[in-house]
Amino acid sequence: MQQEMQDLKEKILQVNRDLFILEEDLLFPSSTQVNVFVSYDSLEYFQLDGITLKFNDRPISNHLYTERELAAMNRGAVQRLFTGNLPVGEHELIAIVTGIGPQGRDYRRAVSLDFDKSSGSKYIELIIEGDEYTKQPGFRLKQWE
Structure with missing residues (x-):
């Protein structure tokens, strides 16, 4: 159960990072x-x-x-x-x-x-x-x- 919770937290953090990068690219295109x-x-x-x-x-x-x-x-x-x-x-x-x-x-x-x-x-x-x-x-x- 602990391992599943840790894996889920890591996936949420990765999705959050991906969303932040996508938001930056959309707001400030190069x-x-x-x-x-x-x-x-x-x-x-x-x-x-x-x-x-x-x-x-x-x-x-x-x-x-x-x-x-x-x-x-x-x-x-x-x-x-x-x-x-x-x-x-x-x-x-x-x-x-x-x-x-x-x-x-x-x-x-x-x-x-x-x-x-x-x-x-x-x-x-x-x-x-x-x-x-x-x-x-x-x-x-x-x-x-």
Whole structure:
């Protein structure tokens, strides 16, 4: 009886995994999928507070960071900010970054990227890194090949 229950639990878990994969494929087909990630170089003169993403001037994502997330990113973690669908064609991504900048002042900067969405998945990374010479944070968007 115990063995039958264990076998049934394993079958249920496998069906649940299969359904999750099917749901992901249906919601975000690879032909229209766009993924946006953020990497953050630990900076002594900038503390990340939040990021807003816009596609074609439409807000699509807004994320405020917790201390735990910032600690993970300071250790090298890369965070997925957005997964969604875009049709094939020309698009613009705008990332608005807020935080605490040099001398403890509020800091807000935007960076944009024009890109061509073709068939297949698109991966874009928002890179936040410091410039040691100017002691200012830098922001750039990079397409993964």
